[in-house]
Amino acid sequence: MQQNNLILRTTTTLIAFLLLGFAIYLFFAGHNSPGGGFVGGLMTSGAVLLLYMAYGIESVDKMLPINFRILIPIGLATALATGAGSFLFNVPFLTHTFGYFYFPIFGEVELATAMLFDLGVYFTVVGSVMTTILTIANDQKV
Amino acid sequence: MVETMLQVSLTLFGVAIVIALYRIVFGPSLPDRVIALDMIGVNLITAIAIVSVILNTKAFLEVILILGVLAFISTIAFSKFIEKGGVIIERKRDD
Numbered sequence: 001m002q003q004n005n006l007i008l009r010t011t012t013t014l015i016a017f018l019l020l021g022f023a024i025y026l027f028f029a030g031h032n033s034p035g036g037g038f039v040g041g042l043m044t045s046g047a048v049l050l051l052y053m054a055y056g057i058e059s060v061d062k063m064l065p066i067n068f069r070i071l072i073p074i075g076l077a078t079a080l081a082t083g084a085g086s087f088l089f090n091v092p093f094l095t096h097t098f099g100y101f102y103f104p105i106f107g108e109v110e111l112a113t114a115m116l117f118d119l120g121v122y123f124t125v126v127g128s129v130m131t132t133i134l135t136i137a138n139d140q141k142v
Numbered sequence: 143m144v145e146t147m148l149q150v151s152l153t154l155f156g157v158a159i160v161i162a163l164y165r166i167v168f169g170p171s172l173p174d175r176v177i178a179l180d181m182i183g184v185n186l187i188t189a190i191a192i193v194s195v196i197l198n199t200k201a202f203l204e205v206i207l208i209l210g211v212l213a214f215i216s217t218i219a220f221s222k223f224i225e226k227g228g229v230i231i232e233r234k235r236d237d
Contacts, residue, residue, distance in 0.1 A: 008218070015211075015214070019211060022207060026204065029204075033201070034201055034204050034205075039204075039208070043208070046211060046212070046215055049215065050215055050218070052230050053215075053219060053222055053229060054218075056230075056231075057230055057231055133230070134230075137229065137230035138231070
């Protein structure tokens, strides 16, 4: 029986958009206020999960052709690369630094290399959460 | 004066959560319990807002948004499970 879930789909397009924006805000706000890579990754996977619940698994696989298993080694490699990059400057492993840069719109912004490590955490969290949920959703009854 | 009003409102929201908890324990059907859980989520959001006013901090404002989003997603998941038998993949119920 085909049921009509127009209200769920319309609200999902709006709320998933808001959630992705909020996830990006949480990811960038993590240096000076609550937030960071972990919560940002959880919010992103919440938005993708909302899309999966509203549109079904076949449509979202066409919309987002991402294999979420690939994101886990990408995130771990990013975190490892930011740790190993400190060897280029003859400092111990995982030494981080920061600097002030000028951008046309934002003005002077403090950029830290800890954000790249946070990006690795973000990718790993998104990949592992979505892999867990989709693996449980795809199981077959024996 | 404002402090007393905030504490009285916190107490009243606690009473509302206890009433919703009664509906969860003794609710005759599953949708009653889901609605009561959603109501507890909304009351917790308001309680967090009042606590952040009492503590005079802005650190909890992200918690309010995240809790609202999680309550929405969990209510959608529960209602899809009740209606269609599966959260992501729609499968036939056995009953």
